[in-house]
Amino acid sequence: MAHGGLQALGLALAGAGWLALxxxxxxxxxxxxxxxxxxIIxxxxxxxxxxxxxxxTSTGQLQCKSYDSVLALPGHLQATRALMVLSGVLGPLALGAAVAGMRCTRCGGDDARKKAAVAGAGGGLFILSGLLALVSCSWYGHRIVTSFYDPTIPINLKFEFGSALFLGxxxxxxxLLGGSLLASSCCSRGGGGAAKGGGYPRARTPPKGAPTSREYV
Known part of the structure; x- marks a missing residue:
């Protein structure tokens, strides 16, 4: 039961992280x-x-303009775009594998080892998604810091970290945390019955004088 609880916790954390990304x-x-x-203000x-x-504006109005050309964008912005999009694409794949491999679902059959491997694969995809997002956010943040402390850039053209960067x-x-919990399920040996004994009955020697029989545990 504890093993299934860790899987559920990992799925919840990883799913929340993917939505945040x-x-x-x-x-x-x-x-x-x-x-x-x-x-001045x-x-x-x-x-x-x-x-x-x-x-x-100070009155609360917000005006946005999409970037006109992808090729005209700086290299770090194009790379950040690609990494974040790839991180988001890995999310549904990881979510599907994690749900199919959880002990509380009936997807993928009843083989405990196979389901644990599928859940571990989903956790690995979540870890990869988190790593891609971490690299892209850190790279973008490094560029902001470098530009902020560049003395050749005027103060009115400098920028600071935004809320979306912290969210990333x-x-x-x-x-990463949820994926690690899911990935650990493929290495654990929790569970009873066939999962512990390999699925084979074990014979117990009957006491002397008792009729010969086989008991299964």
Whole structure:
């Protein structure tokens, strides 16, 4: 039962992480304009994401514009896009394998070892998805830090971490943790009955004087 509980916990954490990665990929708040060094209140806030850039005014209005050309984008932005999209595509595959391999489902037959292997494969896909997202978010964050401390860039053109970047880090951490719990199920030997004894009956020697018989445990 504990083994099935860890599988359910891993699936919940990994699923929540995958949803967070999808939200982070779609949101435009990967980097926001900084007001460091400004002596007046700026009425406009610029935000940049993977697919569009937005400008928010002090009155609450938000105007966004999608990037016109993919080839005109910087190399780090194109790579981040590709890694985050690939991370999101791996999510449904990992989710399907994890659900099919869980002990509480009837998918994939009744072979405990085979189901554990399928659940472990789903966990491995979640780990790969989390690693891709972690690399892309960290790379993007490194570029923000490098540009922020570059003295040749004016202060009004510098950016800071946005909420979508933090969401991406949190989602990758949840995917890695949940995937690790699912992957550990293929190495555990929990469960009773056939899972412990290899599925074969074990003969017990009857006491002297008792009729000869075979008992199964």
């Amino acid at each position: 999808l939200a982070a990929t779609a949101l435009p708040q990967w980097e926001v304009s900084t007001f460091a060094g400004d002596s 700026t009425a406009l806030v610029t935000m940049k994401g993977l697919w569009m850039s937005c400008v928010s 880090w949190a989602g990758s951490a949840l995917a």
